[in-house]
Amino acid sequence: MKRSLLRQQASRPIVSNVIRTLLFLSAATGICILLRMIDNRDTYVPMLFILFVFLVARYTDGFWYGVGASLAGVLLVNYLFTYPYFNFNFTLAGYPITILCMLVVSTATSMLTTQNKRQEQIRIEAEKEKTRSNLLRAVSHDLRTPLTSILGAISAVIENDKILGSEERLNLLHDAQDDARWLIKMVENLLTITRIDADENARLYKEPEAVEELIASAAAKHRKRFGEPPLSVSIPSELLMVPMDAVLIEQVITNLLENAVLHAKGANRIMLSVRREDSNAVFEVSDNGAGIPEKLLPHIFDGYFRQNYEEEGDSKRNMGIGLSVCETIVRAHNGTMSAFNKEGGGAVFRFVLPLGEEY
């Protein structure tokens, strides 16, 4: 299936380029025929054709269409608009010059536009590359800390086998386990980002899913990992079906819930809720903690803000990347994501996904 899709994509530009070329040429011919009804002189014909050859070169990919158009143009002019009409005559004075002009114009234009397009592409690539290397830097930094602590804990256990009591040993191993879990989460997030980024149109496996199943599954996993603070869940009583890649949206919810546990200072309650608003499903993860520092709010989905706020300390638990992953996933679903503080205190992360067509 993938292969046929590729082939389709490859053949579409050829067809559309050919159609465009033909349209421009017939437009030129048509205009010339119309003009000749009014004015019998032919001086404007080559000019018009040069103009349209220029347009062909500008609005098609590569320069073969332009060259083809200029050749066709030369022949058309010769056949239709120069004496003897409806006959080819290559002996006219100045004819080689007309041909040469049209060829040069079309080739030069095509080359210029192709070059332009290429430069644009290079610029986009460079920008992507920059984002990627920024992310990579942020991530490498983030991976190092837990790895160090895992290595440290395990070395401590191995090298101090005789000295450590069983409680100390267990504590060290628990720490290592926590950090390893966190690393796995991080790597999964990264895989998701690369999967969505690699593919401009983000070919997601979207299927209508029952929201209550998604929420129940995410909540169960979360409760298994974190006993505290308690999580309360509210879902609509009607069955809500939302087209989504369930694995990814579940990842968004688990990321947001984990964020609330790790970052909401002083929170003793976490809420996960879904409701329907018109033709959207509105998901919210909120807590009753200290809220998000105002200075972070504008950059919260950027992914890199931590570097600028090193004083926040807590270098291992960077929520930036997790949140930017969430936002990327939601955006790939044509949804929107926002973060704000509640009036009574506490942070709210909200994302909105459009419902299927049948609603």
Added chain:
Amino acid sequence: MNNRYSILIVEDEKSIVSFMKTILTANDYDVLVARDGEQALMMVNSHCPDMIILDLGLPDMDGLKIIKAVREWSQVPIIVVSARSREQDKVMALDLGADDYVTKPFGTSELLARVRTGIRHIIGRSANAEAMPDGVFRAGDLSIDYKKRHVYVDGEDAHLTKVEYKIVSLLSEYAGRVLTYDFLIKNIWGQNANYNNQILRVNMANIRRKIERDPADPKYIFTEMGVGYRMVDAD
């Protein structure tokens, strides 16, 4: 003296084999190890293990091929190990005849629970009737009376429709194991039913509202996102 269950681990990562082997041996299973597909097929034939734990990503062949080959002649339980984002692989493996799956990374308790469920099904296959002598499935406050074809919660009739009852009883027959959407649809609506998740979802939503106290925190039927449904083990 040696009446322990033997488990064949098919996995090429040495460190993963090592930890699985350690916990399975510690829990009284005999462990065999195959490092690639070819060796695995050979060992299934020569050792006839009681269970296979199969990593789908093998160096020499697709794990799905092994499931197919084994299922041609054997009903030995197969637990598939796969990476998280490969939902499609899991579904395919289950539809090809694998019994269950664990997602990498998994904890030891999760693996042991799956192994126990699998082993129980070897026993259950021959002794299903004995396990439910009065023809009633019980899990917590839920009971399914196979003779009367009724489902009760807390002793009260849950008033399931015919289709809903079919779904619940099918899930209970394979309690503890995941049944894929495809499997459920084919078994409820027939082999020629159009593949349509929607109708299954709607029925599941209704069932949930009838038998679960809190549909957002189910106790009896769990959703395995993107794969299917799993019913809690019988008491």
